[in-house]
Amino acid sequence: MSEATELADxxxxxxxxxxxxxxxxxxxxxxxxxxxxxxxxxxHDWSWQEIATALxxxxxxxxxxHAAPRRLIGRGK
Numbered sequence: 383m384s385e386a387t388e389l390a391d392x393x394x395x396x397x398x399x400x401x402x403x404x405x406x407x408x409x410x411x412x413x414x415x416x417x418x419x420x421x422x423x424x425x426h427d428w429s430w431q432e433i434a435t436a437l438x439x440x441x442x443x444x445x446x447x448h449a450a451p452r453r454l455i456g457r458g459k
Contacts, residue, residue, distance in 0.1 A: 385411075386408070386411060389404045389407050389408045389411070390404075390408065391404075392404035393405050393408060416437070417448065420433055420444065420448045421448075423436070430444055430445045430449075433448075
């Protein structure tokens with residue numbers, strides 16, 4: 383059984399400790415998978431709007447979450 387399947391099963395546990403820990407682990411896994419797929423889409427020249435549409439969020443939200451921060455030249459650091 384895969385880790386994701388085991389976590390999904392545990393998320394349905396009647397024991398709150400088991401269920402909540404599984405939900406937290408699934409959230410971390412989902413965040414990692416989203417970042418991986420956004421990076422994959424960008425490497426295939428997808429626009430931020432295309433990614434946002436596929437994820438069902440705004441372009442601003444996906445860009446804020448996944449765009450690499452730009453360094454300002456001549457701004458002290």
